[in-house]
Amino acid sequence: MVLQILVNGILKGGLYALMAIGMSLIWGVMDIINIAHGAFIMLGAFTTYWLFTLFGMDPFVSLVFSMVILFVLGYGVQKIVINNVIRAGAFITLILAFGIDIFIKNLALVSWTADVRKVQVSYGAANFSLGNWVTIPTVRLLAFILVIVISLAFYFILNRTNLGRSIRATSQDLDAARLVGVDVARTYAITFGLGVGAAGAAGTLWSILFPISPMMGGELTLKSFVVVIIGGLGSMLGPIIGGLALGIAEAFGTDWFGSTYGNLISFTILVAVLIVRPKGFLGKAD
């Protein structure tokens, strides 16, 4: 029983980690708290939903589409809107992100109504057992493996490519990066695109596992915060540790206190971690 809860927690934690990777990247590099993150996750989920409903495309195929579409969208938003105020300070970009969030949410409401929908894949309920100990839902396991693959891809991009070097240089010192010839505006746009693309991937996986609606984003943004805060900024491992920690804590918490206490547990953890260790458990000190 305990083992089963642990496995459930880890599998859900993987999804939390993927949600938070994009937010952590954008926050760490540009000091933007992307409140619209959940709205982008929602767009990823709906991309998958429509490709599935209209063309019968398998979610694990449409994952690529939602990542690419969301990357382009994120690139555009940063280039056209956010780059214009990026130097105005954290508070201004925070409110701007709120504006973007409200805009996307309402556009989705107007276009698709507030209906709750589901991507009903034939293999949705498939699972297998390990001995008599634990049952593992196949889709969740596949999703978890994808989370690891995407995290590794991000790690590779950031640490082994020229693009990654530009991104890291820009995050360390904007003016110095510009002096050595980094196109800062473009690097910012790509960073935001990557972060939002990861949100798109998270949205796709979310849509296979849970019902979706235009209003789903708010709570996911808050969950992503919790994960980023627990893990801390500035390392690729942060969101993964944070995600797993939140997933496991939630799984055990709801088992002990009942499912209606899930949010209370997450946000209490959030505030407690902020007060005790504001830079997170893996974050770098100032």
Place this chain on the structure above:
Amino acid sequence: MEKKLIQKFLICGIVLLLTVLFPLFSNNFTIRFGTDILMFAIMASAWNIIGGYTGYASFGNVVFFGIGGYITAVLMERTGMNFGFAYLAAGFGAALFAVLIGLPVLRLRGHYFAIATLGVAEAMKALVQNLQITEGNSGIYLPLLNFSIKAQYYFFFYIMLGTLVLTLVATYLMLNSKLGYSLIAIRENEEAANSVGINTTWSKTVAFALSGLFTGLAGSIYAYQQAFLKPGPAFSVETTVKMIVMAVFGGTGKLFGPLIGAFSIEMISETLSNYFLVAHTLFFGTVVILAILFAPKGLIDLITKRKFGLSYFLENIRQHRI
């Protein structure tokens, strides 16, 4: 200087007089709309104390609104207390909560403070959803006001107006006291403020408590007016967003900025919803984005500088781009 001050007081007096007379020439619907504007003006002005003057952008101020509302509901429903006492208890309860939560949370800065306050509001929502005494998710009813319909509209309008005047007068007095200067010093440079002997922890906590006090009072009136309270709407993130957007739209760190913001946002929003039923839902997000891009100092900056040319907006957008 003296003359200018008299001029300003005169303008305030005229605006106040017009607002007091407003219900006499309006129907119930318009009075209710005016009451809503006043409520948001209180909350935006209260947010301005901590977010605008002190520079601590709280993203969880709705928690005081919800607490104020729920204190009123629980006291009136469970103990039969009358509204006057429940109203005061709501304000002081919210202020006390601000002190308790402010002591640890106000040590955080910038993003971390914003998210911590957001987390506090969400945790409180989840707590109220699970408590017996607040009737959880099904919501709590309040006793109905025993007045005629017309008198009810008047009652809520004037008590809301009174609370707004109280908020603005208190903010004005605060600005002209040592506390006001301390807060602005903290906003500009907290280390420097500390090093010249300002007790920053005390000043910040008092500012947060004042912000909580007035927001709690607004929540109390709102609860009584609605006669029914649910955790979802009472602790909605959207309400916090509205306070902030109104304060920013009008001008943060200015006494009348949030008031102007609340008035204009509500007016534009109402007008649009009358003519474009679908499109007006997109309005709020668009206004936020455009305001941040082109007029981040708010309407009050436009009014006081008397600059309405295109160059003003273009200058704003050129200032912070990369």
